[in-house]
Amino acid sequence: MNVEHGRIHGLVGESGAGKSTVGSAIMGLLEPPGHISEGEILMNGEEIGRNPAHLRGCKIGMIFQDPMTSLDPLFTIGQQLVETIRFHLPLNKNEAWERAIDLLRAVDIPESEKRIKQFPHQFSGGMRQRVVIALTLCSEPEILIADEPTTALDVSVQAQVLELFKRLTRERNLGAILITHDMGVIAETTDVVSVMYEGEIVETGETRKILTAPEHAYTKSLISAVPQADKRVHRFPRVSWIEEDADTNFENLLESWVSTKSKASKGPMLELRNLTKVFKINQPLLAKSQSLLTAVDNVSFEVERGEIFGIVGESGSGKST
Numbered sequence: 001m002n003v004e005h006g007r008i009h010g011l012v013g014e015s016g017a018g019k020s021t022v023g024s025a026i027m028g029l030l031e032p033p034g035h036i037s038e039g040e041i042l043m044n045g046e047e048i049g050r051n052p053a054h055l056r057g058c059k060i061g062m063i064f065q066d067p068m069t070s071l072d073p074l075f076t077i078g079q080q081l082v083e084t085i086r087f088h089l090p091l092n093k094n095e096a097w098e099r100a101i102d103l104l105r106a107v108d109i110p111e112s113e114k115r116i117k118q119f120p121h122q123f124s125g126g127m128r129q130r131v132v133i134a135l136t137l138c139s140e141p142e143i144l145i146a147d148e149p150t151t152a153l154d155v156s157v158q159a160q161v162l163e164l165f166k167r168l169t170r171e172r173n174l175g176a177i178l179i180t181h182d183m184g185v186i187a188e189t190t191d192v193v194s195v196m197y198e199g200e201i202v203e204t205g206e207t208r209k210i211l212t213a214p215e216h217a218y219t220k221s222l223i224s225a226v227p228q229a230d231k232r233v234h235r236f237p238r239v240s241w242i243e244e245d246a247d248t249n250f251e252n253l254l255e256s257w258v259s260t261k262s263k264a265s266k267g268p269m270l271e272l273r274n275l276t277k278v279f280k281i282n283q284p285l286l287a288k289s290q291s292l293l294t295a296v297d298n299v300s301f302e303v304e305r306g307e308i309f310g311i312v313g314e315s316g317s318g319k320s321t
Helices: 019-027 077-088 093-106 125-137 155-171 183-189 207-212 217-224 240-245 250-264
Strands: 007-012 060-063 143-147 175-180 192-197 200-206 268-280 292-304
Touching: 007 019, 007 155, 007 183, 019 060, 019 143, 019 175, 060 125, 077 093, 077 125, 093 125, 125 155, 143 155, 155 175, 155 183, 175 183, 183 207, 192 207, 192 217, 200 207, 200 217
Parallel strands: 007 175, 007 192, 060 143, 143 175
Antiparallel strands: 192 200, 268 292
16 A cells, blocks of 8 residues: 555555554564564665654554553643653753644644643543644654544544644645544545455545445445445344344343333432532632533533433533533
C-alpha cells in the first residue's frame, strides 16, 4: 500500500483482519514474538528499518482508540503537552507552553488558556481525543496513523473529530492512515482505501470506486453488511435450538419477562425530579470568581418496572452525570 501527502488512506476490515498490526509494524511497536519476517517499509523513498524508534513520535505519530491510554491522569494537559514538545523541539518552557496553547486552538479546544491547566478526567471523550491529536502533532510529524480513533465516541462528536482529522491532513500536508472497521467512516473520510481479510489486502483503490463498484467478494459482502437507515432489522434474531424446542423466540421471551415484571408492582420504580448538578471548574480563594459548570439542569423522568429507559445525547451533554 502507498500513502501520499495530503491524502487519507483507509485500512478497513473485520476485527482480527490485521489492520492494527500494520499500523504497529510501521511504528515499530510489534510485541514479541511478533516481527516483520519479510518486505520493507519506505518513508520518502528510504527504508526505515525493522525498529524505527528514531522516527516514532517525531516523524510518525499515532492516535490510539482510547485517549485515556495516551494521557496520564496524574498530570495536567499542559504538563503533558509541554513535556512532549520540549522532548522533540529545542524550545524553552515558556515557548513550549505557548505552542501547546496554539495546538489546542488548532484542534478546536475552546478556552484553551484555561483548559490547558486541567486534567484529562475534566474533559469529555471527544475533547480528550482532540487533546491526543494535539499531542501527536507536537513534533510536526509527516505521517499520522489513527487506529479506530472514534470508536468510543457518539455519532455527532465522531463527525467533528473526523472532520478535524481531514482538515489537519490537508492543511499540514500529512500522509495519513485511518484504521477502522466502519465503512461509513471510510466513505466520509478517506481518499483511498485498502480492504483487509485474514492478514491480506484483498482490494485497493480510490474510495469512491471501491464503494460503488467493488470487485472482490469480501469487499462486496463487507459493504452489503452495512445496515440501511431506512430499514428496520429484528433486534432479537431467532435461535435454532430455541425454535426446535418450542414455538418461541427472543422477542417473545422479552415480552413475557417485561409483562411479568410490570405486574409485580404498580407505579414507577425510579423517579428523578428537577435534578440539577453543578461542578466547580476551579476553586480560587475568592468565592465570587469561581467558575461553575451546570452539567445537569432541571432533569425529571420516571423508570417503570420491567422497562428499559434510554438516555441519549452527544458527548458532554450530561448523560453519565
